[in-house]
Amino acid sequence: MTVRWGVIGTGGIARSFVEDSAALGVRFTAVGSRTRDRAQAFADEYGIEHAHGDYDALVADDTVDAVYVATPHSAHAEDALRAIEAGKHVLVEKAFTVNAAEARRVVDAARAAGVLVVEAMWTRFLPQASRIRQLVHEGRIGRPRLVEATHHQALPTDPRHRLNDPALAGGALLDLGVYPLAFAVDALGVPETVAAVGSLSDQGVDTQMGLVLGHPDGAQSVLHFALDLRSPNAASIIGDEGRIDLDPSWIGPTTYRLRDRDGHVLEEFDGREDRVGYHHEARAFEEMIASGDHEGGPMPIEQTVAIMEVMDEARRQVGVRYPGETDDATDTGAEPTHP
Ligand SMILES: NC(=O)c1ccc[n+]([C@@H]2O[C@H](COP(=O)([O-])OP(=O)(O)OC[C@H]3O[C@@H](n4cnc5c(N)ncnc54)[C@H](OP(=O)(O)O)[C@@H]3O)[C@@H](O)[C@H]2O)c1
Structure with a gap:
């Protein structure tokens, strides 16, 4: 089965990933942007059939099997969860989320929904x-x-x-x-x-x-x-x-x-x-969908967490804490490990 990809975000890495992967036969059917114009411009440039002016419409698109999240780190969890809730497999740019608490929420949701989630650690x-x-x-x-x-x-x-x-x-x-x-x-x-x-x-x-x-x-x-x-x-x-x-x-x-x-x-x-070299991760992700292996591969999701x-x-x-993070958000639950 050919995997049909949708892309969330139209920035630098979205362009590089699509350019690199499409040239080797990876199939992109839809793109979503916060604005309709940017989505259409991206779709026109890369020959993508469907352009959506919001991310919810992108994940709801029936022609999309897998979503590639290419937004800033702060948006990864929300965008990944959006795709998972719509029943789509999801490849999330690095860093996977802002913190481990968010990462666990995304991984739990993907497991419950039976979809694949992988961090796009392309190296x-x-x-x-x-x-x-x-x-x-x-x-x-x-x-x-x-x-x-x-x-x-x-x-x-x-x-x-x-x-x-x-x-x-x-x-x-x-x-x-x-x-x-x-x-x-x-x-x-x-x-x-x-x-x-x-x-x-x-x-x-x-x-x-x-x-x-x-x-x-x-x-x-x-x-x-x-x-x-x-x-x-x-x-x-x-x-x-x-x-x-x-x-x-x-x-x-x-x-x-x-x-x-x-x-x-x-x-x-x-x-x-x-x-x-982004096409390697795209193809490996497609193989993981085909094999049903949601936990292994070169970047196992437990390692991401x-x-x-x-x-x-x-x-x-x-001493780096992002807006909205509480003590709990950066609490790994592990024993203190610093000297
Ligand atoms: N694998 C790699 O080699 C590589 C290289 C660079 C970056 N990355 C990763 O890719 C992700 C995106 O990086 P990028 O360099 O492509 O960023 P970017 O050029 O700023 O693009 C991010 C895109 O996300 C969307 N977006 C959604 N909410 C946004 C917000 N609040 N502010 C700005 N943009 C927002 C925008 O698309 P719309 O306006 O169309 O919605 C924007 O074009 C990051 O996770 C980064 O670490 C990976």
Whole structure:
């Protein structure tokens, strides 16, 4: 069965996702925007049949099987729940929600409705990610002990931009840090301890943050991300018998080398491609619908919730709280894990 996609939001990532995926045969039948004009312009540009001037009409569209949520973080839970209530499968942009409490509400609703919900952590779906996962699980670097990764981008400084606006759940962690965090969790498992240091903007969002995470079996990750820095963005997974070095920028299709402990190259992988690479997550999502596997895949939904819990704890430590959040909203329910 061909999955028919609808898109909520007409911003930057909605355009990139549709462009990248449609070119490889993913079928988009509808788009929803807060304004009819923007929906129509987007539909015209990408040859999409139905344009809706509000999101409720988009999720109610009979020609839509799966909804891609491409709105700011602050709107993800509401838009995902809207799609789930309409009986649609839903792929939600990262960060999945503002906090873990919202994430659990979305996941519970999807399970109750029997629909698929997945976080669009697209780097998990790249061919390089599945090969690296295999190498780590086969013990090719011995026991994985350390993940090092950065995600630095010099992004718009306009205070009204969603990245800088607390009301839209801006900040480096939810926008950029979620990638190295998802990468570290893939290699080392869900962290048991979290230590965060952050710098905040005048508006109260994190502009940069460092995380040191303690994973099961004593492994650690050291992650840094910033909205106002530029760097090549490399990443490594280091084990007691070898390492995997991903070349800059590791956030996207790239090259990597598997090395033994002495630095000899054992395997080289070139995952570069002409496209950005969003089509991999779109196709994997379609396969999950077809197989009925709602819990597994490269970005299992329970890991998404666990990652939201880590981000809640990191934000608690550095003092970032979004409007409307209460103590309960960022309370992970876990024992305090900071030093
Ligand atoms: N996977 C990736 O590589 C990647 C890259 C960039 C961003 N993202 C993620 O994608 C999501 C959207 O980011 P973006 O950069 O595409 O943002 P954007 O360019 O600002 O677009 C967001 C869209 O959401 C809709 N929207 C709904 N409520 C809104 C509000 N209160 N304020 C502004 N827009 C609102 C708007 O569409 P309408 O006006 O048409 O309704 C808007 O065009 C975020 O979760 C972000 O983290 C992912």
